[in-house]
Amino acid sequence: MLAPQVSEDTALFGRYRLAAYDEMFDPRGRPRAHYRALHDRLLRLGPEELDRRHRLADLSMRQQGITFTVYGRDQGVERIIPFDPIPRLVDADEWLTIERGLQQRVRALNLFIRDVYHDRKILRDRVVPPELVFGASGYRRECVGLRVPRDVYMHVSGIDLIRGEDGRFLVLEDNCRTPSGVSYVLKNRQVMKQVFPALFEQHNVRPVDDYTDNLLAMLRWIAPPGCDDPAIVVLTPGVHNSAYYEHSFLARQMGVELVEGRDLVLDRGQVFRRTTRGLQRVDVIYRRIDDDFLDPLTFRTDSLLGVPGLIAAYHAGNVGLANALGTGVADDKGIYPFAPDxxxxxxxxxxxxxxxxxxxxxxxxxxxxxxxxxxxxxxxxVDASGGYGMLIGPASTREQREEFARKIEQNPRGYIAQPTIQLSRHPTFIDGSLDGRHVDLRPFVLYGEEIQVLPGGLTRVALPEGSLVVNSSQGGGTKDTWVLRGAENA
Amino acid sequence: MLSRVAESLFWTSRYIERAENVARLLDIGLNLELDAGVQAGPGDSSPVELALSILASRESFQAGNPGADRTAVLEYLTFDRRSPQSILGMVSRARENARSTQEVIGVDVWRQINRLYLYLGGQRARRRFVASPSGFYTAIKESCILFEGLIQNTLPRDEVYHFLQLGRYLERVDIMGRILHARCQSRIEPPDPTSGETGLDLVRWTGLLRSCSAYGTYLRSERDRIEPVGVIRFLVLDPDFPRAIRFCVARCRESLKEIVGGDDDEVASSAERLLGRLESELRYIDVAEIFDRGLLPFLDGIQTTCRRVGEEIQRTFFLV
Structure with missing residues (x-):
């Protein structure tokens, strides 16, 4: 482990140590080609100026109420996700691989969902064990034989990528139900533009602003046939949901209404919203409520968040839903090992x-x-997410390991295990200087008329030293992710 | 617009308006108490304590603070989260409501309310409050006015705007009614227009005008010395002053009309009917007649109409 070669000003990188795959520095401590301009700029800015701008960014987020809710203690505390001001850069070639890889994976997983609820060829051909599919917590019997508009199920997905020690990007997790985080991608970018305008001039960064336009176009595309000017809404569980800010942000950016379950009502198989001028029709719902809570008549009867009768309306083809029902079968961790097959x-x-x-x-x-x-x-x-229900071997106690050993023997279908991967590290602003912290990347994919990968994504960073857990519910922060335009398409 | 959103908008601006008025009451109360001898008079509340009566919080305050002093009252009505009438209590409820309407009020308006909320809960507000209460209350007032200013200057004149206006002006009618009621009741008898005013009374009526930012305007429009009949006429019947009851009732009716739509001759809701009747009464009544009928019953009548309008709005728009 050696310190990177830094020139005159050592204050900023004075404590920096190389470990794992470093995003900014090559193994000899020299900045990688696409990071050189940023590296120079950081040195010129110096720790005090960085600190000032970091606080500026923080204040801006707090005042805008860009918060999420942490469950558990004090019945939900509002926090801002810590924002790290050092952007993560991805060069054009590498991005091309990621983009093609994600398009391929999303296309295949979508076909898998369709197959599982119709012909089940893949099960009959013994490529995926049927018991894993039917035992998956995201599998929905109600969807068997249900035709969805244009055969698209996972309209919005967020696929978590990591980079191992050899520098290759790998898929760590698929999120095919209601992945969150895209609002932070867009907000982080806005804040970075305010705080580091000059940096953008030196880099050719691909914009992310058109995400909500594309999302809206996709939602229009899945409207029931014959609906020329569909009424679209975003359905949220309410202000106390951890991702409420995002729901509200997306509705605002698309210029559509944000509704809660109690705002919607069914009348003769048609969905309506309650307005100050009486009931008005709804054609497409971008729902940010899990399957289980969507309709108390079909799924959990104790759900107060959903809309009684919604699923029947969906079956009748009177309303479009994104994502479709039952997509959780594709992101089940028990199915994950079979994704390459x-x-x-x-x-x-x-x-x-x-x-x-x-x-x-x-x-x-x-x-x-x-x-x-x-x-x-x-x-x-296999059925948990958000960093809950996990054992990280090297950081665990004997009791925890014994507990997991018992659980695994009792319920072998309920778990998977992976080697502890040293995620790649990235310079991160900690206590007035830069230090390496582990990061992952969640790009967002829209499946409409074509499969579009948002050029960017949420870079999550594990802030405690040495930590490998990047989830915001576990003390993770975020960074802006800059996908650079290559020379040929500059 | 969604009924739920309309309801949240209505309450957001009601709560902010109330918070602003609590700040005004406490600021002027504190100011009056600095003038020696104002608290005198058995049975009279001190100006700061009067705020407790106006906000109907005397009992809840006394339950939690036996034998408390002025500081305790200020504390209770400013920072106590448990008190529904405290500035912090109001602002946090305004914010809770605004949170569910972010996508319609826009980033600027939401940020302003969020900033006010974060400020009130933080150490900076505490230090300011201790160092200069008056400076602190002025900052709160200005922050509330900035909220309104952003609404005026960033929102189109659609349903969102008019529900915000409706909440604001209905609240203002309500609180002005309460303030005048308490001010006149604490003297047991309604002010006798023929009796000479003592210096002490002058200070109090002046204080009332100042708390409504009405002092200068009053002097210009009434061209007269400060006397009770003139003050009542101005704060109840003036058509142009933005904190006068008549002005506020007219704004409520206008916004309601915009929300309901329809042509001018048609009255579409009972809330509109109630407001229209109150507006024309305020337009044609003479201040002498108010005193003939009794000032307190007259103010009671306004309060009752206010409450009924609120109930009708609830029934017509929020409970679809």
């Missing part, structure tokens, strides 16, 4: 983006390996 099966192509090596306790040899190496593996519950 799913891509090969439907598309006849080799996966462009690989998976992280994954062990399944259902396979006896895997189970032995997992139980013998709990202190080195990461164990995840």
């Amino acid at each position: 799913i891509i090969r099966y439907y598309l006849g192509e080799e996966p462009i983006l690989g998976n992280v090596e994954t062990f399944r306790p259902l396979v006896p040899s895997h189970r032995q390996h997992i139980l013998a190496n709990l202190d080195r593996l990461v164990v995840k519950a």
Whole structure:
């Protein structure tokens, strides 16, 4: 481990140490080509100026109320996600690989969902074990045989990527239900433009602003047939939901109404919203409520968030839903290990983006390996997300490992295990100087008339030193992600 | 517009208007108490304590603060989250309501309310309050006025705007009615227009005008010394002063008309009917007649109409 070669001013990078794959520096401590301009600029700015601008960015976010809610203590505390002012850069070639890889993966997973609820060819051909599909918590019997408009299920997805020690991007997790975070991508960019205007002039950064236009176009595209000017709404669980800011932000940016379940009502199979001028029709719903809570007549009867009768209206083709029902079957962690096979099966192509090596306790040899190496593996519950229900072997106690060993033996289908990957690191502004912190990347993909990958994404950063958990609910922060335009398409 | 959103807009601006008026009351009350001898008079409340009566908070205050002093009252009506009538209580409820309307009020208006909320809950507000209460209350007042200013200058004149206006002006009618009621009741008898005013009374009536930012305007429009009949006429019947009851009732009716739509001859809602009747009464009544009928019953009548208008708005627009 060595310090990067820094020229005159050492204050900013004085404590910096290289470890894992460093996004900014090559193994010899020299800035990578696409990071050189940023590196020089940071040195010229110096720690005090960076600190000032960091506080400016923080204040701006706080005043705009860009907050999320942490559950647990004090029944939901509003916080801002810590924002790190050092942008993460992705060069044009690398982005092209990511973009193609994500398009490929999303296309294949969408075909998989359609197949699972119709012909089940992939199950009959024994590519994916049927018991994993039917046992997945996101599988919905109600969707069997249900035709969805234009055969698209996962209109919006967020695929989590990480970069291992060899520098290759790998898929860590698929999020095919109601992934959050895109509002931070757009807001981070706005704040960065306010705080570091000169930096943008030196870099050719691809804009992210058109995301909401594309989202709106996609929502119009899934309107029921014959609906020329569809009324579109965003459906939120309400102000106390952790991602409420995002729901409100997206509605505002698209110029559509943000509704709660209690604002909607069914009348003769048609969805209406309650307005000051009586009931008005709704044609498309971008829902940010999980399947289970969407309609108490079909799913959880105790749900107060949903709209009674909505699913029947959806079945009748009277309303468009994004995402469709039952997409959780594709992002179940039990299905994840099969994603490369799913891509090969439907598309006849080799996966462009690989998976992280994954062990399944259902396979006896895997189970032995997992139980013998709990202190080195990461164990995840297949139906949990957000960094909950996880064991990080190297950071665990003996009691925790024993507890997980018991759980795995009792319910081998409920868990998967992966080697502990040293995620790539990125210079991050900590206590007045730069230090390396582990990051991941969540790009967002829209599936409308074509599959569009937002050029950027949410870079999440694990702020505690050495931590590998980037989730905002576990003390993670975010960075702006700059996808650079290549020389040929500048 | 969604009924739920309309309701939140209405309450957001009601709460901000109330918060601004609490700041005005406390500021002027504090100011009056600095003039020696104002608290005198058995049975009279001190100006700061009067705010408790105006806000109907005397009992809840006394339950939590036995034998308390002026500082406790100020504290209770400014920072106490448990008190529904405190400035902080109002602003946090305004913010809760505004949170669910962010997509219609726009970034600027939302940010302003959020800033006010964060300021009130922070240390800076505390220090300012201790160092200079008057400076603190002025800052709160200005922050509330900035909220209104942003609404005026960033929002189109559509339903969103008119529900905000409706809430603001209905609240202002209500609070002005309460203030005048308390001011006149604390003297037991309504002011006798023929009796000479003592210096002490002059200070109080002047204070009332000042708390409504009405002092200068009053002097210009009434061209007269400060006397109770003139003050009542001005604060109740003036058609042009933005804190006068008649002015506020007219704004309520206008906004309601815009919300309901329809042509001029048609009265579409009972709320509009109630407001129209009150407006024409305020337009044609003479101040002498108010005193003939009794000032307090007259003010009671305004309060009752206000409450009924609120109920009708609720029934017509929010409970679809």
